[in-house]
Amino acid sequence: MKSISEMTRLELAGFISSAFQKADIDVVLSGGSCVSIYSDEQYVSMDLNFVNAMFTKRNRIKSVMESLGFKEENRYFCHLDTNLLIEFPPGPLGVGEEPVKQVDEIKTKTGILRIISPTDCVKDRLTWYYHDGDIECLRQAILVTKHNAINLKEIERWSKGEGEIEQFKQIRRKLEKKA
Amino acid sequence: MIEPILGSKNAERVLLYLLARNQGYTREIARFWGADPDSVQKQLVRLERGGILDSKSAGKTRIYRFNPRYSFLKEFKALLNKALSFYPQGDQENLLVVRRRPRRKDKPL
Numbered sequence: 301m302k303s304i305s306e307m308t309r310l311e312l313a314g315f316i317s318s319a320f321q322k323a324d325i326d327v328v329l330s331g332g333s334c335v336s337i338y339s340d341e342q343y344v345s346m347d348l349n350f351v352n353a354m355f356t357k358r359n360r361i362k363s364v365m366e367s368l369g370f371k372e373e374n375r376y377f378c379h380l381d382t383n384l385l386i387e388f389p390p391g392p393l394g395v396g397e398e399p400v401k402q403v404d405e406i407k408t409k410t411g412i413l414r415i416i417s418p419t420d421c422v423k424d425r426l427t428w429y430y431h432d433g434d435i436e437c438l439r440q441a442i443l444v445t446k447h448n449a450i451n452l453k454e455i456e457r458w459s460k461g462e463g464e465i466e467q468f469k470q471i472r473r474k475l476e477k478k479a
Numbered sequence: 480m481i482e483p484i485l486g487s488k489n490a491e492r493v494l495l496y497l498l499a500r501n502q503g504y505t506r507e508i509a510r511f512w513g514a515d516p517d518s519v520q521k522q523l524v525r526l527e528r529g530g531i532l533d534s535k536s537a538g539k540t541r542i543y544r545f546n547p548r549y550s551f552l553k554e555f556k557a558l559l560n561k562a563l564s565f566y567p568q569g570d571q572e573n574l575l576v577v578r579r580r581p582r583r584k585d586k587p588l
Contacts, residue, residue, distance in 0.1 A: 375528070389530060390528065390529050390530040391530075392550050392551075394550035396548060396550070397550055397552070397553060398550070399550065427547070427548045428548075431547035431548065432547070
């Protein structure tokens, strides 16, 4: 097994995710690190956000992280051998008003990573754009669509449910453009 | 009204304040309800950690609002709206009526 200092983001995420699977705790990678993974690091996030999907007690999460050598500081977990901060935002595992229906699994050298799909990753980024006008997150969504097969019809359906169909129509062409 | 569900009177106060005014900070929420600022702050932090609220800094003040990405937001606000409708009319008006227009600095009134 590689040491943490040698692990890529994907490998570290797989390593942590596997430890939680062994402890029977449901956490799923979401947020900016998914953009990094799905864009081959063209966007660099400095944290790994594992959604605590079933509201597992903090002390159980802390126990798993400490077994991997991480220390808790201000709700984050950090390790001397990586600059990435690990966080466990509360569930439910959703994108906007809807639950995430399918969790993807990526096999890495260090374990199996449970992660939201590229399509849900785009939705996740678009929630920030739709609700807060965050252009940076729109750029991240576009980046993910350029590197992955995305179900644009599903994103359109979801945007309608969020009450944001007009905003979706305005950005649709940007999401369709491939690299 | 829904304190038994929320487990705290100040949690209900915080949520109703933010429902009516869209955003708020610790001192103004505590002042409005005549509540202890530390207790209000504790609830704001707890609700933010739970993903129900989010916050941003404005100078030295932390402004809270409902997290627009919270998956149960629409349904939760509907519950809070119903709870608010059971409050005395005067309380409802005090919560909902608030000056939004700008006021020039140093203006006497």
